Amino acid sequence: MTDLIPLLPDVEAFLEGPLSLRIGGGKIDTAGSIEVTDPSFGTPLCTVAKAGAAEVDLAVAAAAEAYEGPWSSMTPDERSQRIWRLAELVDQRAEIFGQLDALDNGKPFAVARDVDAAYSARHLRYFAGWPSKIEGATIPVSVPDRFNYTRIEPVGVCGLIAPWNYPLLMAVWKIAPALAAGNAIVMKPAEQTPLSALYLADLALEAGLPEGVLNVIPGIGTEAGAALAGHPGVGKIGFTGSTATGRRIVEASMGNLKKVSLELGGKAANIVFADADLEKAVAGAFWALFGNNGQSCTAGARLYVQRPVYDKVVEGLAELAAGVSVGPGMAEAAHDLGPVISERQMQTVTGYIDSGLSEGAECIAGGGRVGAAGYFVAPTILIGVTDTMRAAREEIFGPVLCVLPFDDEAEVIARANDTDYGLAAGLWTQDVTRARVLAERLKAGTIWINCWGETDAASPFGGMKQSGYGREMGADAIALYSQTKSVWVV
Numbered sequence: 096m097t098d099l100i101p102l103l104p105d106v107e108a109f110l111e112g113p114l115s116l117r118i119g120g121g122k123i124d125t126a127g128s129i130e131v132t133d134p135s136f137g138t139p140l141c142t143v144a145k146a147g148a149a150e151v152d153l154a155v156a157a158a159a160e161a162y163e164g165p166w167s168s169m170t171p172d173e174r175s176q177r178i179w180r181l182a183e184l185v186d187q188r189a190e191i192f193g194q195l196d197a198l199d200n201g202k203p204f205a206v207a208r209d210v211d212a213a214y215s216a217r218h219l220r221y222f223a224g225w226p227s228k229i230e231g232a233t234i235p236v237s238v239p240d241r242f243n244y245t246r247i248e249p250v251g252v253c254g255l256i257a258p259w260n261y262p263l264l265m266a267v268w269k270i271a272p273a274l275a276a277g278n279a280i281v282m283k284p285a286e287q288t289p290l291s292a293l294y295l296a297d298l299a300l301e302a303g304l305p306e307g308v309l310n311v312i313p314g315i316g317t318e319a320g321a322a323l324a325g326h327p328g329v330g331k332i333g334f335t336g337s338t339a340t341g342r343r344i345v346e347a348s349m350g351n352l353k354k355v356s357l358e359l360g361g362k363a364a365n366i367v368f369a370d371a372d373l374e375k376a377v378a379g380a381f382w383a384l385f386g387n388n389g390q391s392c393t394a395g396a397r398l399y400v401q402r403p404v405y406d407k408v409v410e411g412l413a414e415l416a417a418g419v420s421v422g423p424g425m426a427e428a429a430h431d432l433g434p435v436i437s438e439r440q441m442q443t444v445t446g447y448i449d450s451g452l453s454e455g456a457e458c459i460a461g462g463g464r465v466g467a468a469g470y471f472v473a474p475t476i477l478i479g480v481t482d483t484m485r486a487a488r489e490e491i492f493g494p495v496l497c498v499l500p501f502d503d504e505a506e507v508i509a510r511a512n513d514t515d516y517g518l519a520a521g522l523w524t525q526d527v528t529r530a531r532v533l534a535e536r537l538k539a540g541t542i543w544i545n546c547w548g549e550t551d552a553a554s555p556f557g558g559m560k561q562s563g564y565g566r567e568m569g570a571d572a573i574a575l576y577s578q579t580k581s582v583w584v585v
């Protein structure tokens with residue numbers, strides 16, 4: 096029997112609920128509900144209200160009222176102070192957020208607290224600085240006796256749809272810039288992981304955001320998510336999730352031609368050249384995939400290793416895999432990885448392992464489910480993989496690393512780019528010229544050189560090709576949630 100971290104009294108009280116929708120500063124119960132599962136044990140965790148189209152209407156109306164009313168009449172400084180206060184509250188309640196994400200997502204509590212919650216607070220702090228810096232311009236037009244300037248204005252009501260892999264952090268990646276740009280929000284968290292977003296809505300009121308500025312409505316994607324994406328009162332959708340759902344959102348958004356930004360799937364190539372610092376490259380490549388249990392769109396899923404160091408790298412990876420510990424999100428004992436998110440995801444991931452093996456790959460670590468309770472998959476390393484195998488082409492979104500040898504630079508660039516995705520790529524080398532050339536030639540929105548997974552609220556993040564469009568973070572994110580107006584004066 097695993098010893099578990101005791102629930103904080105605040106978490107116990109929060110889970111006792113009711114876990115209602117947060118709309119217009121109030122709590123709204125619904126006829127339908129979502130049964131949230133604890134993936135660490137495969138058992139019921141709690142019941143959460145479920146928004147349908149009617150509740151989406153309510154939430155959009157509440158957001159529109161808050162946008163037209165108190166929120167847009169605040170000065171930039173007043174908005175800044177509230178976003179900053181929300182950041183402080185997230186920091187102060189990091190233990191609570193850590194427990195909530197550990198419970199419904201399954202990631203280790205310490206990671207949820209020290210990474211997800213801490214980065215969320217940092218993100219909010221960065222964007223808290225923006226409201227007073229969103230500037231238009233005076234334009235030197237060639238029309239005599241006319242003065243032309245631009246105003247950068249909010250979109251109005253933004254629908255934000257978040258995934259389950261970083262429940263709080265992905266919500267905040269969208270909420271922070273949308274608020275900073277002056278919008279009101281309807282946020283739909285993933286049905287598997289609604290808890291931290293609901294709790295954040297409560298903190299937003301405590302931070303002084305006017306009622307209705309941040310509405311949080313858990314719901315099923317094809318119901319509440321689709322209704323939000325198609326809603327005529329929503330001016331912008333910010334989405335993170337699968338490429339297939341991204342396409343549906345674009346279709347649904349066509350009714351009122353709303354703005355859309357999409358952060359979608361990936362199958363990142365990570366390239367280890369023979370001249371790399373191998374100790375760093377092996378550990379970096381290992382965690383590039385196994386960090387967050389492979390459930391990251393930036394996971395370094397295709398590891399290309401130059402042939403002279405291939406055996407050494409594979410040996411190092413296998414040693415690291417043997418030392419990895421897995422356990423329930425709330426386990427007392429420190430551990431590296433939790434379960435995958437759901438039984439369905441576990442079947443998808445193990446299905447990819449089986450497909451790789453049946454196509455001729457060889458497994459040097461892991462290979463399938465661990466235990467009979469909870470959705471644990473052993474960290475799995477496949478060698479003897481070819482570029483055409485399904486495991487090497489499709490997004491697995493779980494702890495499965497495909498290792499592939501290569502001979503020269505031109506070959507590996509072509510192979511790395513031979514994918515429909517383009518979110519991230521990376522390389523390990525001590526040759527600065529090679530690093531510069533690859534950074535230019537790899538077709539991905541983020542390139543990591545001798546590192547992996549670095550992000551910062553100030554640095555743009557997003558995909559090329561079918562990994563989506565729009566850049567979250569930095570000044571680009573403000574642009575995502577704003578629109579430019581041109582004003583002519585005589």
Ligand SMILES: NC(=O)C1=CN([C@@H]2O[C@H](COP(=O)(O)OP(=O)(O)OC[C@H]3O[C@@H](n4cnc5c(N)ncnc54)[C@H](O)[C@@H]3O)[C@@H](O)[C@H]2O)C=CC1
Pocket residue numbers: 256257258259260283284285286314315316317319320321322324335336337338340341343344358359360361391392490491492
């Ligand atoms: N880019 C990323 O960070 C993520 C990628 N994925 C990928 O997607 C695969 C499937 O996972 P899912 O949870 O099913 O992804 P998904 O893309 O269906 O779900 C993500 C979010 O979209 C919502 N959604 C689903 N259908 C919708 C619709 N028709 N309209 C509006 N919103 C909708 C969901 O409720 C959730 O909030 C994963 O195996 C992984 O490959 C999943 C989560 C995050």
Ligand code: BAL
Pocket residue numbers: 260261265335358390391392393394
């Ligand atoms: N979706 C952004 C963070 C990640 O999945 O890598």
